[in-house]
Amino acid sequence: MRSLVVLFIVAVVVAGLYYAWPRFEGESPVVTAPERIALGAAGAEVEIGFADAGTGLRSVSAVLRVGAPASADTAANPSADTPDQAAGEAGGDAAKEIPLHAQTWSGSTLDGPLIAVHEEVARVALDPRAMGLPEGASTLVLRARDWSWSGLGDGNTTEVVVPVVVDTRPPRLSIETGLTYVRRGGAAVVRYRVDADAERSGVRVGEAWFPGFAESTDGRVAVFAIPVDAAPDPRIEVVAIDAVGNESTARFDARLQERTIPEITIPLFDGFLERVAVPLGQAAGLSESTPLATFQRVNSELRARNEATIADAIGAPTAPQWDGVFEQMRNSKVTSEFAEIRHYVVGGERVSRARHYGFDLASTAHAPITASNGGTVIFAGDNGIYGTLVMIDHGLGVTTLYGHLSSLAVAVGDRVEKGQTLGRSGATGLAGGDHLHFAVLVGRTYVDPVEWWDAKWLEEHVTERLR
Ligand SMILES: [Zn+2]
Incomplete structure (x- = not known):
């Protein structure tokens, strides 16, 4: 009889452990985001993935620390995983943090989530002008917490810190070519200068793009053309674009000579x-x-x-x-x-x-x-x-x-x-x-081709x- 009781207790303990063991899982949530974010004046949409294969996600957040470079002490309080907490604990300097995304899921520490959510994708829009971001470094802090009993019931926490670099200044661009005549269906040449910031440059005529050739560090030359089917008075401009998409445009005195098409x-x-x-x-x-x-x-x-x-x-x-x-x-x-x-x-x-x-x-x-x-x-x-x-x-x-x-x-x-x-x-x-x-x-x-066959032209x- 006594041994039956012992057996029963052992069975209960084993069953309890069997039930509880997964709730002690030590697997931290996974946060996926770009390693580094470079923002031009136009801003960008960033996709952030939060995942937890074990007990599921309990809360996730994305907070932008304005003007703060990403460093070891960026994460003031790793356990603060709602924007309010994070902002509150940043020493009253709430204006410097912008909550971008926050989500918590219902449940209880004892029973776990009401419905286990294993994946969450957030798309956050980063707009330097609207957010008042300064040029240079800011930091995106991403946090996720799961329903595990580990950490004395706090769950496993993951924090990912993404450096954000803001550059809203368009590249410098100056035209060196004067009055240029170009026929519809014909070609012409323009020379211009750009600064080192310009990643690509060229001439844009309506939808058509004519990339420039680098003759020197800053000197560029582009052969461009007016497509036969271009709009009646197409916009002809030199364009320089930097690595984060900031664009400078410059018009020059290009005069289009129309022609009749047979x-x-x-x-x-x-x-x-x-x-x-x-x-x-x-x-x-x-x-x-x-x-x-x-x-x-x-x-x-x-x-x-x-x-x-x-x-x-x-x-x-x-x-x-x-x-x-x-x-x-x-x-x-x-x-x-x-x-x-x-x-x-x-x-x-x-x-x-x-x-x-x-x-x-x-x-x-x-x-x-x-x-x-x-x-x-x-x-x-x-x-x-x-x-x-x-x-x-x-x-x-x-x-x-x-x-x-x-x-x-x-x-x-x-x-x-x-x-x-x-x-x-x-x-x-x-x-x-x-x-x-x-x-x-x-x-x-x-x-x-007539132009290219013509020595004088x-x-x-x-x-x-x-x-
Ligand atoms: Zn033919």
């Missing part, structure tokens, strides 16, 4: 659709029930994909690699000009539309295609409607493009001289016959301004 109609014939468009559509997975429908997808969807491939091949501007005027394909006849809008017509009805961003140059079949100027090959291979395509980077963000080739004589990475053979002309891609599709890009914007608008 529109042409191109009749589509069954033979072309079946022989050219259908295989391209099949290869690209864009086949439709009729050759015309396939052509329509090729001319819009495949074209867009191919333009993205071209844009992706273009990198940051390097030092100029060209020498003198750009050469037009020898003994070639111009069959189509820059920027014309093409309406494709079947039986008098417009079925598709595209802008022609280059020049079509025709010579004899399989004519040698040569580099328009010195540079580095950045693309050599198939690109859908462009067929076999070569792209050459000439430096300062200037690229030339050679499409519809029948053969290749260069590979990506090759340095080429002006006049060096790149391959032979052909009719690969969306081409009705053997010709070269030649284009010039500044940044990722197509420009009129190049000297006055580019070369002189680079000296």
Whole structure:
């Protein structure tokens, strides 16, 4: 009988321990946050994660200590995990602390949480101006406490201290170039200076971006262009941006010269659709029930994909690699000009539309295609409607493009001289016959090759301004 009682007591104790043991867990909550926060004038939204795999979260908080650098004594009282407590214990200096987030969950020390919450995500907006943050250091203090009985019932506590650096001053920027004329679809050059704070800079024309090239510590030069389809009076400005997104802009005297854009109609014939468009559509997975429908997808969807491939091949501007005027394909006849809008017509009805961003140059079949100027090959291979395509980077963000080739004589990475053979002309891609599709890009914007073929224009608008 006595042994039964002992057995019963042992059973109760074991059951009690079995129940209570998890409540003594010593696993601290996990707080995830950026290691360091850099704030520009625009501020930032910061995501903070609080997690506790054991008994669950009891309380979490995020407090900003204004103007206080993150140091060992930042955490005045690690056990204070509500903003009120933290502020109260900071010696009455409540104005220096901004509570950003606080959450507590119901429950009792004995029974634990009403409902165990194991994860909480807080998104806090840090706005230096609205919060009156000074330039330089502040500190974000993050705390989390769980429902464990450890710490004499206080639970496990985690505190994470994140240094915050505020820099709302935009970089210095000054323009060195005077009056500049630039045609719609044409290019121009601007020189400017920035301070060391500027992480990136360039020219912005509406949506288009033309990164500058660093000639010296503070000297920058940018070749920029007015996209053919830019707004009627586009904003043309030099922009400098620092590491935390503070932006300086400067206008300069750039005058846009408008031009009229020709529109042409191109009749589509069954033979072309079946022989050219259908295989391209099949290869690209864009086949439709009729050759015309396939052509329509090729001319819009495949074209867009191919333009993205071209844009992706273009990198940051390097030092100029060209020498003198750009050469037009020898003994070639111009069959189509820059920027014309093409309406494709079947039986008098417009079925598709595209802008022609280059020049079509025709010579004899399989004519040698040569580099328009010195540079580095950045693309050599198939690109859908462009067929076999070569792209050459000439430096300062200037690229030339050679499409519809029948053969290749260069590979990506090759340095080429002006006049060096790149391959032979052909009719690969969306081409009705053997010709070269030649284009010039500044940044990722197509420009009129005529300017780059013109020695006088190049000297006055580019070369002189680079000296
Ligand atoms: Zn073309």
